[in-house]
Amino acid sequence: MHSLDLSLFKITPINILDILLVTFLIYQLYNLIRGTIAVNILLGMAVIYSLYFVVKLLQMQLLTEILGYFKDVAVIIIVVVFQQEIRRFLLLVGKSASLQRNKAWWRYFFGKAQAEKNNYARIKPIIDACKSLKQTRTGALIVFAKYYDEQFYQNSCEVVDAKISKRLLESIFQKTSPLHDGAVVIAENKIKSASCILPLTDKVDLPPQFGLRHRAGIGVTEANEATAIIVSEETGEISYAKQGKVKMNISFAELEKLLNKDF
């Protein structure tokens, strides 16, 4: 009599770690594509994939062959269709880790209080500018890029490369300024560029009052390791976008906290 080979079912700590890591990766992937058009594309691919197995089972040769071609190039299709999501995922895995490390070193050498004081001096002109933009109902989009990807930003931007100041931010977004259309990008503690045309998010579940400015603010945080402040021209409300998610109508105290953490 044959005995059942139980070695196949042996669960080792490595197997558990493996399963946990795969679950974590699937969860991260789900977070990245949740609410985007990518979910529909993924569903479409799953339907075609299932169809392939059904027609193969039914021995429908012509359809099996046609769907088989599709199955063979599925990896290429995934890379092309999901390039934004893959880019975001890789950025998430790689760059944030090194940034956290830099912050930790700074705090280790100079102490937490000094680090926070230093940060407040950096973010104060931005908060002051937002206050004034809100008051005058001037639309604005300010992006904080953790890494200034020259190729990504410079193609569609005017180079500024100036010290961050309230008055400069106000002047850029003045309706009569030639640079007011588009976004300002702040990186490496400088206003690096203005008038940037950014990728729009393809999210379908956004509030109806969100137009192109909000879509661009969210879109840039999906494609890059960046956060964005959006000041609505219509309502003066301030929104904050990070990793494709947006917090609406935030207070200045909240904005300060968020910038302190992210900038």
Ligand SMILES: Nc1ncnc2c1ncn2[C@@H]1O[C@H](COP(=O)(O)OP(=O)(O)OP(=O)(O)O)[C@@H](O)[C@H]1O
């Ligand atoms: N791709 C883009 N990248 C950066 N900025 C953009 C982009 N598309 C539009 N904008 C900016 O958004 C402005 C138009 O905003 P729109 O009224 O459509 O947005 P909104 O989200 O409704 O914001 P608001 O509440 O300020 O009206 C443009 O004048 C331009 O400055």
